[in-house]
Amino acid sequence: MAVSDPKSVAVVGAGIFGLSLAVALRNKGHKVTVFDRNEYDKTGYDPKSEDAQAASVDLNKIMRASYGTKLHYQRLALESRKAWIACDSERGISDNGDQDGNRLFVNGGMLRVQPTHELGQLEKETLANMERDHIRDTQFANSNPEDRKRAEKLGWVGKLIDFEIPGTEEPARTYGAVLDSLAGFVRCSNACAYWYEIAMTKGVEFRFGPQGAVESLVKTASAAEPGKMKVTGLKTRDGLVHTADTVVVAAGSFSTQILPELSYHLESSAGSLATFKIDPGQQDLWEKYSPENFPVITWRATPREKTGKDTGTIYVLPRTPEGYLKIGYRGIKFTNFQPAPEGTPFTQDGKWSVPLPTAQCKALPQSAVYAIKQFVSIFLPEFEGVPFSTTKLCWYTDSLDNSFVIDYVPDYAEDSVFVCTGGSGHGAKFLPVLGEHAADIFENGDKATTYMRLFWRWRPDVPRGNGLEEGPGGPRDISRA
Ligand SMILES: Cc1cc2nc3c(=O)[nH]c(=O)nc-3n(C[C@H](O)[C@H](O)[C@H](O)COP(=O)(O)OP(=O)(O)OC[C@H]3O[C@@H](n4cnc5c(N)ncnc54)[C@H](O)[C@@H]3O)c2cc1C
Numbered sequence: 036m037a038v039s040d041p042k043s044v045a046v047v048g049a050g051i052f053g054l055s056l057a058v059a060l061r062n063k064g065h066k067v068t069v070f071d072r073n074e075y076d077k078t079g080y081d082p083k084s085e086d087a088q089a090a091s092v093d094l095n096k097i098m099r100a101s102y103g104t105k106l107h108y109q110r111l112a113l114e115s116r117k118a119w120i121a122c123d124s125e126r127g128i129s130d131n132g133d134q135d136g137n138r139l140f141v142n143g144g145m146l147r148v149q150p151t152h153e154l155g156q157l158e159k160e161t162l163a164n165m166e167r168d169h170i171r172d173t174q175f176a177n178s179n180p181e182d183r184k185r186a187e188k189l190g191w192v193g194k195l196i197d198f199e200i201p202g203t204e205e206p207a208r209t210y211g212a213v214l215d216s217l218a219g220f221v222r223c224s225n226a227c228a229y230w231y232e233i234a235m236t237k238g239v240e241f242r243f244g245p246q247g248a249v250e251s252l253v254k255t256a257s258a259a260e261p262g263k264m265k266v267t268g269l270k271t272r273d274g275l276v277h278t279a280d281t282v283v284v285a286a287g288s289f290s291t292q293i294l295p296e297l298s299y300h301l302e303s304s305a306g307s308l309a310t311f312k313i314d315p316g317q318q319d320l321w322e323k324y325s326p327e328n329f330p331v332i333t334w335r336a337t338p339r340e341k342t343g344k345d346t347g348t349i350y351v352l353p354r355t356p357e358g359y360l361k362i363g364y365r366g367i368k369f370t371n372f373q374p375a376p377e378g379t380p381f382t383q384d385g386k387w388s389v390p391l392p393t394a395q396c397k398a399l400p401q402s403a404v405y406a407i408k409q410f411v412s413i414f415l416p417e418f419e420g421v422p423f424s425t426t427k428l429c430w431y432t433d434s435l436d437n438s439f440v441i442d443y444v445p446d447y448a449e450d451s452v453f454v455c456t457g458g459s460g461h462g463a464k465f466l467p468v469l470g471e472h473a474a475d476i477f478e479n480g481d482k483a484t485t486y487m488r489l490f491w492r493w494r495p496d497v498p499r500g501n502g503l504e505e506g507p508g509g510p511r512d513i514s515r516a
Pocket residue numbers: 047048049050051052053070071072073088089090091092096097098247248249250285286287288289290293305306307308363429430431432455456457458459460461462463464465
């Protein structure tokens with residue numbers, strides 16, 4: 036398609052992927068309508084709105100550029116980091132303040148705590164890549180005296196915290212750790228609400244609630260490509276049909292249910308979230324766990340397997356302005372296998388993993404609770420034995436290789452279906468830049484110049500990894516947890 040051809044585009048999903056692409060397409064002159072069954076115009080993406088089953092609707096998510104050997108994601112994260120800073124500055128927030136907790140990106144640092152007193156393999160790879168990209172001086176390893184000195188000089192040393200390894204003899208050993216001063220967190224829900232406003236200002240249209248709940252795609256035989264179907268629009272729960280030149284599926288962990296052709300490429304799995312609530316009256320805790328004094332902490336609870344698979348990460352983010360200290364466990368991302376509808380192109384024993392209904396997402400599996408409690412006893416000792424304020428399963432859209440899926444679907448004629456999904460647990464940080472790269476692919480297909488083109492392409496040739504190979508009855512099956 037020539038860049039000058041404006042298309043009418045229907046985007047399914049007003050999460051981070053849908054919003055980011057909608058704004059970028061609108062900037063390029065396309066007519067864009069976004070459909071979402073959640074009433075974000077009323078809830079403002081408030082994470083307390085109980086029914087919002089969307090990964091993007093959350094207090095905060097980690098922003099980091101440390102990506103091991105995946106230099107393309109490191110590059111994209113650094114690009115996005117710049118964009119977050121520019122965005123906060125456009126919103127009138129200076130570089131050095133988090134006035135009233137209003138920043139979208141808080142550059143409070145992230146401490147990558149290792150499984151033992153030494154730096155693990157992935158950590159060494161990350162540091163080597165940062166060295167190569169001339170950003171090694173932004174990282175501070177607790178075992179490196181030079182790094183400690185630099186951290187002191189630059190005001191980061193307070194966040195280079197040494198945590199004792201339980202059960203080690205006097206003098207106790209401490210975990211190896213690297214403080215990443217480029218990292219921090221993004222206020223995810225606030226960022227979505229802001230992008231929604233930007234989209235509205237630019238003329239993107241939105242349909243929410245029953246008018247936005249997509250029940251099916253509308254298809255017809257293509258005259259231009261005989262033998263293939265073409266999607267001409269979508270049908271919403273209120274019974275209306277909306278026509279579009281291209282339908283974009285950006286429905287996060289529900290994408291396979293709208294477009295079963297994604298069933299080979301994606302799988303929904305649950306991360307476990309728990310919070311403690313700190314009252315401003317608890318002054319010591321309020322100060323200690325504030326973004327000014329406490330970094331994001333991630334801990335690889337067990338050594339990585341030989342395959343490089345991440346077997347046990349738990350993390351905590353500094354308290355929010357409302358006092359929530361959020362802990363996430365992704366050592367096991369739980370799958371929920373259910374019978375797949377007839378005709379689903381790819382199934383495992385006739386099943387696929389899809390999100391549980393909202394009402395069943397409030398309690399965490401015992402193994403997650405156990406892991407989080409172990410983490411709390413080491414890293415948040417004041418909260419040992421304190422009941423959680425909230426718990427929630429939050430659904431990932433895992434792709435077969437952990438990279439996003441952003442491309443036209445070749446099964447459909449005339450570029451009528453585009454997918455923008457597969458966030459795989461690391462998509463939130465890219466909100467300000469993802470849409471531009473995706474819009475390049477939308478407009479130019481194989482001629483797109485974005486360096487992410489190859490990684491995000493429709494890739495039926497790639498074997499199913501990233502846990503998607505396990506299937507029902509596997510170690511992550513929630514029915515066995
Ligand atoms: C537990 C957890 C922790 C994470 N941590 C991080 C992190 O630290 N850093 C990071 O960068 N990323 C993180 N991520 C990943 C990030 O949150 C996701 O990549 C991103 O939010 C995905 O956005 P999305 O728009 O694809 O999906 P979603 O946010 O799920 O949005 C999809 C939208 O589609 C709508 N929808 C679904 N079906 C329909 C339908 N039939 N009709 C209409 N609308 C529909 C939904 O209502 C929803 O609004 C994490 C994810 C999880 C689950």
